Structure formats: C-alpha cells, structure tokens
Amino acid sequence: MNRFQRYMKQLPIRWKITIWSSLVLFVLFIAYNSVQYYVMRTWMIEQEERNIQEKMKEIQAYFSEQPFFVGRSEIINSSGFIEKVNETNELIRIIDKDGALLVAVATNLPREMLITPVESENLEHVKVNGKHYLIHREPVITNGFIGYIEIIRDLKNYERLRGLIFLVTWSAGAGAILLSGVGGMLIAKQLLAPIQALTDTMKRIKMRGFKERVPQDKNQKDEIADLSNVFNEMMDDVEMSFQKQKQFVEDASHELRTPISILEGHLKLLNRWGKNDPEVLEESLKASQQEVERLKMLVYELLELTRLESDRLEVVEDLTEPVSVVEDVIKKFTLLHPDFTFSFINQLQEPAKVAIAERHLEQVLIILIDNAVKYSSQSSKVEVITDKNDNQFTVSIKDYGIGVPQEDLQKIFDRFYRVDKARSREKGGQGLGLSIAKRMVDNYNGSIVADSVEGEWTMITVTLNGVFEVNET
Secondary structure, three states, X not given: OHHHHHHHHHOOHHHHHHHHHHHHHHHXXXXXXXXXXXXXXXXXXXXXXXXXXXHHHHHHHHHHOOOOOOOHHHHHOOHHHHHHHOOOOEEEEEEEOOOOEEEEEEEOOOOHHHHOOOOOOEEEEEEEOOEEEEEEEEEEEOOOOEEEEEEEEEOHHHHHHHHHXXXXXXXXXXXXXXXXXXHHHHHHHHHXXXXXXXXXXXXXXXXXXXXXXXXXXXXXXXXXXXXXXXXXXXHHHHHHHHHHHHHHHHHXXXXXXHXXXXXXXXXXXXXXXXXXXXXXXXXXXXXXXXXXXXXXXXXXXXXXXXXXXXXXOOOOOOOEOHHHHHHHHHHHXXXXXXXXXXXXXXXXXXXXXXXOOHHHHHHHHHHHHHHHHHOOOOOOXXXXXXXXXXXXXXXXXXXXXXXXXXXXXXXXXXXOOOOOHHHHHHOOOOOOHHHHHHHHHHHOOOEEEEEEEOOOEEEEEEEXXXXXXXXXX
16 A cells, blocks of 8 residues: 555656546446446346236236136136237246146246246246246135146346346446546646646746746636746746846946955055155045945945845834924035025925834935935035825925936936946945835835936935824814
C-alpha cells in the first residue's frame, strides 16, 4: 500500500486524474451493473414462476370444473387438452396418488425427464446434468380421481437471455470504463493545458528574462484564466520593479560617482603639492566638505526613499490641523530665505483636519517649498494655497521659475529625475525630494500632481483626506 502511494505521488497530475477518474467510474459501474443485473435476473425468474403457476391453476380448473364424472380414464384421455397448453421446452404430466404415470406431454425435453420422479413440493429450481429446470407440483382432486399435476420447464431461454444481459451489461461497463479513461486523459489535458503553459512560461522566464508572459484566450473566463491573469500581472509588477531597481542602481551610481570623483581629484591635488599651498589647501578642503555634505544628504534621501517604498513608514491615524503646519513651515523658510516672498493664501471656509501625521505633512511641505525655491530662477515669489475640493483638503505650492515641459510633468516624481540636471546639481538637488514626497502622500491614500507652463510657473498640488467643521454662527 505504501509502495502504491509513493508510486502515485510520483505520477504527473494528468495520469493521476486519469487513474482516479477511471477507478471511481469502475467502482460505480461495478455497483450499478451488479444491482441492474440482480434486478433483471430476479424479475425474469419471477416471470417464469408466475407463468408456470398460472398454467397450473388453468389445468386444475379444467379438471375440477367438469360437470361429468372425472375418473382415471378421463384423466388419461385429457392428453389433447394438455398438448394445447403445453409450451416449448416444457413437460406436463399427471400421476395418481401412488405415483403411477397417467399422462405426459413434453416438447424439446430429454426422455429421461419423462420418467424422472419428482420429489419436490410446490415450486422448486433444480439442476439436472448442468441444465436449469423449474418444477411445479400441485394436487388435483376430482369426483373420481386424486393425484398430482407436475409441470417441468427447461429454463434454457431464460439462461440464454440472462447470459446475453450479463454480456451486454459488463461489456458496456468495460467499454464505458475504457472511454472514461480516454475521456479522463482528454479532460486532464484540457484542464492542465493552461498550467502547462504557465510552467513553460516560467521556464522561458528563467532562460530569457522577465519579458515572457502566459498566452491567454480572451474568451476563457474560468479559474485557470484568473490564475494566468494574476501571474501575468505579477510578472508585470516584477518586471517593473526590476527595471526600477536597475534604474535606481544606475542613477545612484551616477549620482555617487560625481562627488566621489571630485573628492578624489582634490585629494590627489593635495597629495601632490596642494598641501603646501595654504590657498589651494583651503579651497580643496572647502570643496571636499561640500561634496561630503552632498554625499551625506544623498545617502539620507536614498535611505528615506527605500524605507518608504518598503512600506516601513509608520502611518498614524491622528488628524492634523494643516493650516498651522503650513504657517510654521512658511515662517522657517522666511528666515532661511529672507530675499524670497512667501505668500500664504488660505481659501478654507471652515476649520479643517487632515488624515496625516503632523511631522509627515511638515516634511512634504518642506520638500515642495524647498524645490520651489531652487527652481524660482529670477523670480523670488512662492505661493502656498490651501483649499477644499470635494470634501478633501488640498495644498498647492506655486513658484514662478523655469517651469517644466509638458512631456516631463509625469517624470518629475521619478527618482533622480531633474529637468535641468546641471543647474540642479549647482543648487544641491539630488532628484529624490519629489519621489519621497509622492511616496509619503501615497502611503496616506492621498495624491500629488504637477502642473506647469515652461518658463513661467510650476504648481504642485497635494490632496489629502480631510474632516471639515461647520462654523457656528
């Protein structure tokens, strides 16, 4: 048994389905055909017994209902009537109470059956020389005679029909089991075709990369189709994640290479002869310190973005008053950039609270306002606008600087993306701020969008879920 179980576990699913379906159908056919055969055989035997009993009653009635005297001679002379009611493969005989044979009429029965005594009573099945006989014995009593009527019927027609039914039933059962095996294989092949396609696709992915997908039939809407859809969607996400990771590594390597190259150059300069020149030494140390600060900020932003993208941001359920946070951030930037004008336009008609942690809202605002300051170009004006849109809180930061081309608006939230990389590097930007802000807003089920006119202005709008209170009059 254990060997069979181990063998079954090693078989492909296709063969398992075929074997088990055939086995189940085999058991069902065995049970069904056995019951069917038993019922039909019982019914045919009952029919034979009923027929022979009715014939016995007919013969008894013939003798008992005669109006004249029925004695021994009349019994012997009744052979004409006996011949009329006798059927093929049947023996009818009448004997007296002492067992002497008076009348015997037989058709297609061996001679020994004519003289074989019957010791049975009423109704009995017997086997003689391998043949099946049904024997019925009843007394006959008239006004001049007492004896017995015996009817012996050869059931070879019944046996022939029973054998034919047996052959047909079990042949049909065997054929059905064979067809069930073939059908099981076809069904298994049909059912497992998508799984096989899935397996083949995985092998191709292993060999060729993430571009491969499971072929799909648009008309197929079953569970296997759902599995294929989920797999393809998962592979799309994996491919996109892989491409982003690859791009991230390339961009990070590119961004790290510049400050490292600058540091290396200054160190070589100092090592050769600059350490003996106070002016060169001071300039190199100052430049190296700037590059170290840039490296430190880049590493910090990379770690922050990695933490956000791995869903390790602690999302709190507290409600924050956004107006006060906006005012505090604007005050800080006013002190940091006294040459800039920061305008706060509050268009909210009632007090509001937003579903975001105060420190996270502050961080988003700092990133966006700092970005606006960097790219304000000749203009020194930055506007911060708070408003309500469909029961949601919005805050917009607008600068009047270099702007963003329309084709680049969707790219500015990508990591390391900058419209003007040379000017951005001069201003100390790493190209990660907007990516961090977007990821942080997304974690709170909010949205962040950009709009711009190149050379005139750029506006970043953040939308967050809010709760608004009606002013009491």
